[in-house]
Amino acid sequence: xxxxxxxxxxxxxxxxxxxxxxxxxxxxxxxxxxxxxxxxxxxxxxxxxxxxxxxxxxxxxxxxxxxxxxxxxxxxxxxxxxxxxxxxxxxxxxxxxxxxxxxxxxxxxxxxxxxxxxxxxxxxxxxxxxxxxxxxxxxxxxxxxxxxxxxxxxxxxxxxxxxxxxxxxxxxxxxxxxxxxxxxxxxxxxxxxxxxxxxxxxxxxxxxxxxxxxxxxxxxxxxxxxxxxxxxxxxxxxxxxxxxxxxxxxxxxxxxxxxxxxxxxxxxxxxxxxxxxxxxxxxxxxxxxxxxxxxxxxxxxxxxxxxxxxxxxxxxxxxxxxxxxxxxxxxxxxxxxxxxxxxxxxxxxxxxxxxxxxxxxxxxxxxxxxxxxxxxxxxxxxxxxxxxxxxxxxx
Ligand SMILES: Nc1ncnc2c1ncn2[C@@H]1O[C@H](COP(=O)(O)OP(=O)(O)OP(=O)(O)O)[C@@H](O)[C@H]1O
Numbered sequence: 001x002x003x004x005x006x007x008x009x010x011x012x013x014x015x016x017x018x019x020x021x022x023x024x025x026x027x028x029x030x031x032x033x034x035x036x037x038x039x040x041x042x043x044x045x046x047x048x049x050x051x052x053x054x055x056x057x058x059x060x061x062x063x064x065x066x067x068x069x070x071x072x073x074x075x076x077x078x079x080x081x082x083x084x085x086x087x088x089x090x091x092x093x094x095x096x097x098x099x100x101x102x103x104x105x106x107x108x109x110x111x112x113x114x115x116x117x118x119x120x121x122x123x124x125x126x127x128x129x130x131x132x133x134x135x136x137x138x139x140x141x142x143x144x145x146x147x148x149x150x151x152x153x154x155x156x157x158x159x160x161x162x163x164x165x166x167x168x169x170x171x172x173x174x175x176x177x178x179x180x181x182x183x184x185x186x187x188x189x190x191x192x193x194x195x196x197x198x199x200x201x202x203x204x205x206x207x208x209x210x211x212x213x214x215x216x217x218x219x220x221x222x223x224x225x226x227x228x229x230x231x232x233x234x235x236x237x238x239x240x241x242x243x244x245x246x247x248x249x250x251x252x253x254x255x256x257x258x259x260x261x262x263x264x265x266x267x268x269x270x271x272x273x274x275x276x277x278x279x280x281x282x283x284x285x286x287x288x289x290x291x292x293x294x295x296x297x298x299x300x301x302x303x304x305x306x307x308x309x310x311x312x313x314x315x316x317x318x319x320x321x322x323x324x325x326x327x328x329x330x331x332x333x334x335x336x337x338x339x340x341x342x343x344x345x346x347x348x349x350x351x352x353x354x355x356x357x358x359x360x361x362x363x364x365x366x367x368x369x370x371x372x373x374x375x376x377x378x379x380x381x382x383x384x385x386x387x388x389x390x391x392x393x394x395x
Pocket of ligand 1: 084148
């Protein structure tokens with residue numbers, strides 16, 4: 001059990017008062033850069049939290065590797081903070097003043113991945129109306145974070161290896177080689193050894209990418225970080241919230257299968273359900289109850305890590321009816337067959353729905369992409385890809 005460490009936590013009033021490590025303290029961390037509010041928030045978003053032994057070790061590895069240009073692969077379960085680590089390596093490196101570019105290789109359609117990474121020349125394929133620099137060029141001088149590398153199609157793995165060896169890219173439809181000086185940090189939550197064994201991932205590429213591996217522990221393996229993470233996400237949520245000691249202990253003893261991302265969702269849910277209140281053990285229990293039980297008690301919220309509902313958590317049927325009416329269609333008879341004589345344009349239909357959700361989330365998040373991504377339970381990088389696909393802008 002974890003309880004005793006939780007009691008030593010500073011910053012949480014035993015009697016349930018406001019946290020003693022308020023938002024201003026977080027902002028002070030970045031004050032020396034005289035950031036705008038948006039920049040301050042972005043910096044806070046990427047702050048690496050956790051002083052457990054495991055995280056101290058990770059910080060040590062980050063400091064060691066940041067000085068060099070060695071390729072780093074970050075492995076660890078989903079939501080454990082792989083992108084945060086990649087960002088920290090970049091910020092500690094001599095490349096910090098240059099761009100940090102993140103690409104979720106698993107989220108980009110196969111046929112667009114090559115042009116996404118390496119760019120394309122005008123007219124090189126249908127839809128290539130303009131010349132475009134790829135992510136490698138964008139990250140020139142800086143760091144390129146390749147997320148979900150384990151999902152990369154094998155033909156792209158060959159091309160990527162070639163680029164890493166030659167240190168230059170050739171745009172799709174281009175002739176010349178363009179030299180790039182890009183530090184690569186990649187990440188995967190998949191068992192890459194198994195993928196290599198099953199020949200789904202090339203061993204030679206893996207050795208190139210994994211010069212310096214960092215393996216992130218799950219949150220359950222570093223429970224002592226939970227109180228600090230709670231404070232951090234409370235500060236980020238802008239909500240007047242506090243957790244008493246019993247609530248913190250309950251949180252620290254939770255299993256956290258979704259790791260830090262799940263904890264963040266729980267704090268967002270707490271802000272919606274209990275904003276302005278002191279959270280005790282009973283409320284913590286409600287927040288951590290399995291989703292089914294929360295639904296039954298009518299306390300699930302839009303912060304759930306499932307397809308974000310438009311107004312509250314409902315079943316797919318009522319959600320679709322509501323969507324249909326919002327899209328201007330007749331509220332559908334949900335039992336009517338979906339496929340009739342006319343062919344269905346599934347791509348357009350799904351794209352319309354996706355665009356609708358993204359637009360609404362961006363509005364709800366005041367154009368803050370990271371916030372909108374959270375509302376949609378997406379990686380920020382995935383949302384950016386989708387916004388680009390739909391031609392949507394944050395503002
Ligand atoms: N140590 C940490 N300190 C502060 N925030 C963190 C930490 N670890 C994770 N987070 C936050 O948790 C969320 C998930 O983190 P991140 O996207 O880096 O995880 P991931 O391991 O890359 O996930 P995935 O496997 O789905 O790609 C983000 O909101 C991130 O800011």
